[in-house]
Every structure is written in C-alpha cells, then in structure tokens.
Amino acid sequence: MSDTGKAWVFGDNIDTDALAPGLYMKGPLSTLAEHCLEVVDPDFAPNVQQGDVIVGGNNFGIGSSREQAVEVLKLLGVRTLVAKSFAGIFFRNTLNFGVVALACDDAWKIRPGDQISTDPAKGKITNHTAGETYNCDPLPDQLLEMVIDGGLVEHLEKKLAKKDANQ
Amino acid sequence: MMGATLAEKIIAKAAGRESVKPGEFVTCDVDLAMMHDSGGPRRVKPILNKLGAKVWNPDKVVVITDHFVPPVDAMSAAILDLTRKWVVKNRIKNFHDMQGICHVVLPERGHLSPGMFVVGGDSHSPTGGAFGCFMFGVGATDMAGVLVTGQTWVKTPGTMRIDINGDLGVGVSAKDIILHLCGRIGMGGVQYQVVEYTGDTVANLPMTERMTLSNMAAELGAQAGLIAADETTSAYIRAAGGDAGDPAHWQSDADATYLATHTVDAAALSPYVAAPHSPANSAPVDEHKGVVVHQAYIGACTGAKLEDLHMAASVLKGRKVSNQTRLLLAPASTRITAAAAADGTLATLTEAGAILMPSGCGACAGYGAGILAEDEVCISSTARNFQGRMGAVSSKVYLGSPYTVAASAIAGHITDPREFLNGSTA
The missing domain is CATH 3.30.499.10 (Aconitase, domain 3)
Structure with missing residues (x-):
C-alpha cells in the first residue's frame, strides 16, 4: 500500500505535448517540468507536492514516445497515476521510471484534492476523502518487480549484478 | 490449431513460441531497433554508461537524425554532435544523418522486411507496419533495455481489422481515410491493440500511402498498424535494396480471430x-x-x-x-x-x-x-x-x-x- 497523496484531476486525452511541450524538449528537465500541463492547468506545476497523485480520464499520455512526459511528473514529485485508461507507450514509460500507473474504471469518482492511496499488487485504490475503494487492473508480477526496483534501469542493474555474481 | 493474425505470428516467432494468445505477456527477441536524435543516443548513452553495458548487436541498430535537424542553436547542435560520436563509438554502421525523417528513411534504405519484430524510439513507429513488420514505439529507457539485452516484453495485443474497399475519388487519399477513422474510432480508441488494414483499396495503394495509414494507427491508439506484404511491398523493398523476405508466410490466417472488423467504403469518402x-x-x-x-x-x-x-x-x-x-x-x-x-x-x-x-x-x-x-x-x-x-x-x-x-x-x-x-x- 502506498502513502496517501492529494489528487490532481484531469480530463480525457491528456497528451504528451501537454505534459512535456516540444518547445522545451532540448533544454534541461527542470525547465520542461515548469511547463508540465500548463496548457490545461497553469497552477499544476508551481503547486504540485511530493507524493501527489495524478488522476486522468481516457487515454492519459497519448501522443509522443518521449519519456520526459513521465520524467517531469516524477521530478515534480508524482509517483502514482490513476486513469480510466493509459496510452500504451506512456504506460510502458511510467513503469520504466518506477512510477505506478493504474487503469481504473472508477477514476472519474475521484475529486480534486481527494486523499488517495494505492495497492498495485492487489489492484486497489483507496479514496480516503470519499471513504471509497475502487478496483483497478493489478500490475503483473514481472512488471511490479521492476517498479519496486525503481524502474527498468535499476531492474537491469540488479539483474546484471546477479549475472556477474553467478559468473 | 486455431488460425493466427499476422501480429500474433510475428510475436510468436520473436518469442520463440509456437503460438501466442492475446493478453499473454511474452519476452521477444528484437530484429531491429531504430532511434532518432531526440530519444536516441542523447538519452540511452547515460543509461548504458550507468549499466556499464554495450550494444547487444550494432548491426541491428539504426540511428537517424531528424528532430533537431538542422541544428538552430548550441543546444541542438550539441545533441547532434553527441549522436554522431556515440554512433562511431558504438560501431553503428546504419547511421543516416540529416537524410530525412526516421519512419520514411528506414524503409527507404531497405531496413524493413515482412515478419520482423522492430522497436522504434518514436511514437509514429507503427509506420513500419505498412511493410508487414510488427513495429511499435517505445521510450528511451525501453530502448536502452533493448540495446543492452536485445529483448523486450509485450502484452500480446489482439487485432482489430479495418477492411477498406472501393476506389478513392479524385482528390481523396489515405490521409482522408485515416482522418475519417480517427473520427469514427476515436483517438486512442484501439486501446493499444493492433490494427490490420485489409481490402482492395489498400491493395491498390502505393507503399507511401499505405505508410500514411500505418503511421496514424498511432493516433488510433494502436500499438502497431499492420498491412500484410504483397507484390507492391516486395517491389518497394527490392528497389530499396532490402530483403523482400517471405510475404506469403507473413499473412493473417483466414480463420484468425479479430477483436472487431470495421469496414470503410472508400468510394463514399470525401x-x-x-x-x-x-x-x-x-x-x-x-x-x-x-x-x-x-x-x-x-x-x-x-x-x-x-x-x-x-x-x-x-x-x-x-x-x-x-x-x-x-x-x-x-x-x-x-x-x-x-x-x-x-x-x-x-x-x-x-x-x-x-x-x-x-x-x-x-x-x-x-x-x-x-x-x-x-x-x-x-x-x-x-x-x-x-x-x-x-x-x-x-x-x-x-x-x-x-x-x-x-x-x-x-x-x-x-x-x-x-x-x-x-x-x-x-
């Protein structure tokens, strides 16, 4: 079970250009993060706190394969995303960065500011403000292991170290 | 045994399996990995360095500069410079510098053949599906994982068939078909399954028009946008100096199971x-x-x-x-x-x-x-x-x-x- 975080709620089809605008892609990640989601909510980037939870509608993360779309969220302190559905490449990217992305039909029930915690292994999301629990797709073991390791790089590091130790 | 779709056949081959079923998580051997200057060396180099790892097979990697081309300031020039140096250091022979956009250059230079399992470090990677490849986009960390291990995972997707028949009218093109489909199916409506385009309209399209259909499978939310290879495909690949492979084998079976079939009357499109x-x-x-x-x-x-x-x-x-x-x-x-x-x-x-x-x-x-x-x-x-x-x-x-x-x-x-x-x- 994760720590509790405050929900920031967005609509359908939040795209990677909104998350990581192309105009700032060649610059440093910190600059890109300042512009994260500014086209939909200019208050988000300046105010989001460590541990806050992003809640979206359908197709969260549609668009480009740029993983900076996940990286800026992580830099801003977000470790958990809940949405009705995620775009495929974005979903892979979140797990690769050790960020939990949970697809949940009840995501729409979450209101801005609700206190949310999650259990990715069991596929449960708890809304402490509303006193509700929602079911979501659990992450399969092999992917959960990678997320717990902190992402794909950390996961590979561990695996390569194990391989070296066995040689 | 039940029939398989083209996507299932390619994934099964890449996974070293007899067959795969939609929903199954499998680890696949990658036949080719393509990346560009934005998501490529600039992003994978620090990961490979951190892991102390080498590129698993430089001959299966293609690097194409297209995003920061031509450089307009010191930052973009530095990204291209890093790309060029990384390619030399890692003995990547297949490097196309400032020759055009990766999804177009890749088949133009004969890198694609039917039946290949290909990852591309860009979201419009489904373009390669026009050549009967299972090609999909990944982020840079996923790409780094491929470069280190030569493998990646997929959750085997189901296939939605889009059957397009009839003659396109004057002034109507593949772009109009795909924009029509985006309106009908919705952005992301395919939910990371595969689309396979079939029908006589598709059969009559040149490769570049087929590429437009496959390219914008990304906007439909598809992992890949396949078109089974035929004579048109083979002729294009041969002219590009590539290997036309075995198009007869890389086809969906007649009794394959589709998630759904959508039909399009091309003649009625404006x-x-x-x-x-x-x-x-x-x-x-x-x-x-x-x-x-x-x-x-x-x-x-x-x-x-x-x-x-x-x-x-x-x-x-x-x-x-x-x-x-x-x-x-x-x-x-x-x-x-x-x-x-x-x-x-x-x-x-x-x-x-x-x-x-x-x-x-x-x-x-x-x-x-x-x-x-x-x-x-x-x-x-x-x-x-x-x-x-x-x-x-x-x-x-x-x-x-x-x-x-x-x-x-x-x-x-x-x-x-x-x-x-x-x-x-x-």
Missing part, C-alpha cells in the same frame, strides 16, 4: 479535415470550409512523402499560393527532394510559391523552423494537432491531406481540393 485540437475531431472538409489559414504546412513522416508532394503539385500546378498565407514544404527525406526535383514536382511547387524547408520533423512537433505565433491558424499534412504542439498555446492546427493543404494555400482558407481538380465536390 476529403477530411480534423479541427483543433484532436485528430479525432474530423469531418468532411465542407464543415470547415472558409476557415482562414495563416500557414499551410506540407511536412512530416505522415504527409511529405513523394506521393504527398505529387498530390500537392497536382493542385498547385499553374496556380499561386495566396498572398494572405504561406506554404511551407519540408519533404520527408533528401531522397524525396531529389526525386521531386528530378520529376519536376519541386519546380511546380516552388513556382506556386512553396517555401522549401529542411527534411526533418520540423514544425510538426514544434522542434524546428516554421512554428506558429499566438492565435495563428495552420492547415497541415501532419498527424497531430494537439494544443500548442506546433507553437504558441493559442495557435490552432487543422489536419488535412496534401491535396487539401495545397488547395487551402491557394485560397488562403480551408478549401475542398476538388475545386481545383477534375473531380466532383457533390
């Missing part, structure tokens, strides 16, 4: 335009007729291949771009520019007033030259019109075919291209 800020916000061009455009853009992997330029030229021949707008033309590759120069297309376009831009991703993703000011409106042959993608947050992008972009450039507002062609607008 030119389509997608209004801001979604490709799914599409309708016949009539609905947006008269919208004033400050810029018309023919570019990108989606809309600046040789046939795209031919379409634009057929409208612009002997006509002029309105002095109320500007037409930017960025051919998708240097080979396309050369071919268009050789066959007179380039002269037709520039005489009409088109402004020639470098071959690269350019304005499409807001990386390169040609971006929009606040409140400006653009009609574009590209794939995406998300808010702010092509420049200022308040700018607006309409998507259309190269025919429609060209016609709108002449009129200075969104126009049905059939007004300039010998077709009926009825």
